[in-house]
Amino acid sequence: MNDHELLEQELHSLGDELRTSPSIATAVLRRIASNVEVSSLTASGRLQTANPETTHVTKVRRFRDRVRPRFLTSATVAALVFVGAVLVFSLLRTDAVAFAQVRERIAAVRTASFQFKKFVTLRLPEGRSEVREVEHRVYVRGDGRTRIEGPDGIASIQSLDDLIKLDIDPKNRTATLRYLYEYENQVDILATLRTLHESAKASKIPSKEIAGAQCPGFRIEERQSTLLVWVDPRTLLPAYAERSYSAAILERDRDVQQVVETYDKMKFDDLLADDLFSVVPPADFTVTTVGTAPADRKTIVTERLVVTPNVGAGPLRFGMSMAEIVRLLGKPDSEDIHVPDVPVSDDTVEVDGIERPAGASLIVLTELHVLGYNGLGIRLTVEADDGLRGIQCLGQDSLGPEGRTFQGATDKGIQIGSSAQDVLAAYGAADKKPSGQTLSYDGLNLQFGLTEQMTVRIINLSDSQEHRLRFEWRTPREVGSKR
């Protein structure tokens, strides 16, 4: 078990300890509600006691009555301040807008729509080039639903919650229902929108006149692209944005010279009808279904998975793609993305044999997706190129109240709750003991995390492959405007 895993294990242990204390939520709400009740009693001189549930409801209603006028007052003040701010902006230089303000405004947005254009410059023989352009109208809603409209009424509706995508072609009266996770590169428009307010690296660029307003501009360096955003000073929301992709991304396709995406005619918080986002195919359309619905979790929960070092656990095999895993186990309960740490200082001249250009920053492209299946008591580490790389089997203490202790065992019969003596009897002396609570077997890529009582609390299994880090050196560069 490496330092990273050891630290993670210790943090999880500490979290487990903190979770043993009973929740204080009820006590806190009782105190808050009783304070409100006391205030009401003082005002009305009336004593009210009832069963706890009735009292709770009454208290909540009273709290609303008491607080709402104050909120309305503060909202009125806020509105006046906002109007004042707009007036001030019209008088002052527009670059007074701070990106932090924009960030706050975008974070509160519930719906968005915009015109999306993508310009792809292709390399042609004899040094010639050709620009191909696609255009869509995009509607995004805060619940993870997206609608993308193309020419001839073609529309694609995606629901991240349901993991379904519906493509509609009204001209041919056809519809295609696709299950997500069948494809590695799903476009998450909502996440794209959210990156618009990544303020940490925002720097100012010259303003641009859009729809009669002088809009201040910001430049944001992203992992694989550069984003330029111009903000309407009256609303503090983006009026126009442009994203161009890094050279390293483009180098993956030799025919592509440049890719620029633009976001124009942006509208925020319009009321978007539910019908726009329906993933039910129209009744009289010919429907094609692509992919497989995620598995019913119940069928696999009853299976007692056998953990086999260097192979996998039950039907899970190292190297499986995320799509294969989701087909097998269904949608995970949680998905975390970790970017591996690569310590780089000013003195670093190369990483993995690739020389560092002057002034370049290291951008790590490898992403490890950790899929949590609480009902199975497992966490899976998956990488886009390498597939399934790690399997972690856990006890309920590590999973929280919704979790269920891993029901399987290793091929030598060790399960969650087995004693350290059982492990030593089955696998022999451990190769090393980085801490008193871990038994590690390097040749098997197998580790057992132990409780204070020296029983197995975690079984860690990793594949036997060496994995290459994907990264690029990024140097600052300017990006031209397509508008």
Place this chain on the structure above:
Amino acid sequence: MTESDANLVLRTVDGDLAAFETLVNRYERSVRSVARAFLMDVHACEDATQEIFVAAFRALPTLRERDRFGPWLMQVARRVSAKMRDQHTRQPTPQEFDEPEAQPPRMPNPQSQFLLTLISRLPEHERLVVTMRYFDGHSSQDIADATGSPLGTVTKQLSRAYDRLRQWLTTSKEIVHE
């Protein structure tokens, strides 16, 4: 999808106690971990945890940047915990106030207490994502949704926090005795 802190704060200020309950459930362990870094007595820790949320509730209408609820709550937690530590060191705990029917909360073992101390030294945003991730059990996506930060920012903050904690752990003796 996880409802953002900003929405929950707005609903709370509008009188929706259920929204505040969601915030309490979301941050309870993170807040408790701050209290435990200040207070060694288990009951004082639990009292402080409650006191922090009550104080936060009262001060909520003054919070202007609603999407910064998490960092703001941690500031409230440190302020209230420090105040209670000062009071606690002056007043002995009355044993008669112990509730025999309640299961006494466990204190972390010395190694865990040390890790808590290190976590308390992390920069504000890194400390928040670590406590939300490991103590309150939220996924990185949930933290991103709650705090209004991009997922990439959350994972980077976690990554940097790891880096610091690992480095500090290797020089732990010096840090403990400084």
